[in-house]
Amino acid sequence: MYDFKPDAALDPAEVHRELLRAADALTAGEPDGIANMANVAALLWEFLPDLNWAGFYRTAPTKVGSGSELVLGPFVGRPACIRIPFGAGVCGAAAESRATQLVADVHAFPGHIACDAASRSELVVPVLRDGAVIAVIDLDSPSPARFGAIDAEGIEGLAALLSDRI
């Protein structure tokens, strides 16, 4: 049995350090990327309060086979949009720019894709391998401005850890 639980007394930076440690322990030596993404989505949900969606979109071929787009991966939350073109919405912006997107108010983000009407703020961090975006980590919250610089740095650390594990 795995029992990774954050201590309620930890401050947000410590929670992210514990999350990273748990993700490292769970994914070390496991070559199956889907299993690793599934466990990390569960950890994100366990460790970070006030989320309504946590998970992955992966870079994958389009249905017609030419070019790539983001395709839904393991997550916790309500069923979500399956395919997101690079450049579309917050996830697509992170994938296209290869940069973290910290959005305090999703209603003010041009092109935001509302998968769950409850989402008010969002953090999306690209996972890079050899400079290419292989996935994004997407966190949604029902609270405005839920995410800050500590969350962005923490999830960027997680993305770096997962670069060769998903």
Ligand code: SME
């Ligand atoms: N809101 C995201 C789409 C993904 S869902 O939130 C799970 C976006 O604008 O990219």
